[in-house]
Amino acid sequence: MEMRQAADEKQTIDTRVCIAGVELKNPVMTASGTFGSGQEYSEFVDLKRLGAVVTKGVANVPWAGNPTPRIAETYGGMMNAIGLQNPGIDVFCERDIPYLQQFDTKIIVNVCGHAPEEYLAVVERLADEPIDMMEINISCPNVNAGFLAFGQDAKNVEKLTAQIKKIAKQPVIMKLTPNVTDITEIARAAEAGGADALSLINTLTGMKIDVERQTFALANKTGGVSGPAVKPIAVRMVYQVANAVSVPIIGMGGIATAADALEFILAGATAVSVGTANFYNPTATIEVAEGIEDYMRRHNVKRVTELIGAVR
């Protein structure tokens, strides 16, 4: 898509970014699973001010998720094992997509599954839906099913990406797990499979033990750690992946402020997602978007794209 030339007035800034031909009005989106399909947060956030809304993972059929407790607080972050509870793609298409269509923002649908057929069923079902992109969650460490292996095995990642790309009508973002030895290997595999973009990081598998009760804090025993505590790991991984592939990257992991988001952009991300921060600051996404604009004015940056990967 051709980008319009920004007017040359001094103060005009251009926050638009482009991912796989989809133009976002700014680089700020929501992290899957932390923002529902936008409805609950719309009481706090004007959704049209977001670059995109990334929805909670959706599967081919409804999933009930894990037993509770599903979350625990950790130092500077949290741990979750929601277990990808979702209403299934049929309800999602009837209810959530039309809801989001009311707003002038981009719609990115996060897809989950236990097996390739399940992912493919959702991708196929989305073909004629008015969504802008899909994000494939091959990394959620919460469900103890065979699909865990996809995100942790380069061959499987390449194969699944290729299978999805063959039938997908919209651009495909592969969402990577950080729970691997070398994330660049997985990133290259996704790129080789035809991924249009990559997003990272998903949560880091952790465990918390309640010493008074001598039990696990989560019913699932393990959960995914997120929030500010994981940010340095996420920034490092985005930097490594940006140097390993040429597709655009959506960075996330602990972003709560504009400065956090800018770290990811400077490390090589084209866009960013705000996740856990929504839970303690429902307007975090808007504050990040506005803060990026302020930063651009202060540093005399005309186009936000100038900042992508600017720190080498």
Place this chain on the structure above:
Amino acid sequence: MSCKRKETAMVVSQECLLPGIYSMWLETKEIAGLAVPGQFISMYTKDGSKLLPRPISLCEIEKETNRLRVVYRVTGENTGTKQFSEMKAGDTIEILGPLGNGFPLEAGRGKKAFLIGGGIGVPPMLELAKQLDAQKQLVMGYRDEQFLTDEFTKNGTLYVATEDGSAGTKGNVMDAIRENALGAEIIYACGPSPMLRAIKQYAEENNIVCYVSMEERMACGIGACLACVCQSKEVDGHSHVHNKRVCKDGPVFLSTEVEI
């Protein structure tokens, strides 16, 4: 439907009611004006290491002054509630609310009602007792020492149960109901799961409409993250499984609707 707010509230006063139990009055901008009994607020620490909200029920709502009262237990050293207990008049605190559905007042109008609170489930019964237009029998269960009893006696007939027998009936709230040969047409209850389980069973055996207020760990507090679900009989409106969200579909449920 826009009725939730994230606000910086001001602490008006803080009082230690009993060792480990504190009462705090907060001055809000709009939240108190929007709140109903049985709703709660998410309270946030200023400590960046403790990011998740502490959900705390509204104990009293004073609309004229836009004030809210919360009564809460400090659960241990190094906790968020410990930090709240150290706050003083004039301090500020981030809160989100009002959250959840609240107790249905109409359902109880003119009826003979039980308002049952146990432990730290006692506080939300006070604002309910103030607003409910019914024949109110307030059955409150404590471990040993009691709190809020003066306020309760002004708003209904109070029956106390204590585990150690130091006041009222020795035993739990069900023992107090039996000992005083009480009966009701509707029940409102908040307290620990074993208590709610016993009340649910009693209500179902006696065919009494019963509302229970549930507890679960929360992250968003507004229905988006699906952390706080409880098992429900009916399929839920969100995921069409059997998982109602305590923060949004609750915390108050019909006892017949949920597994406890």
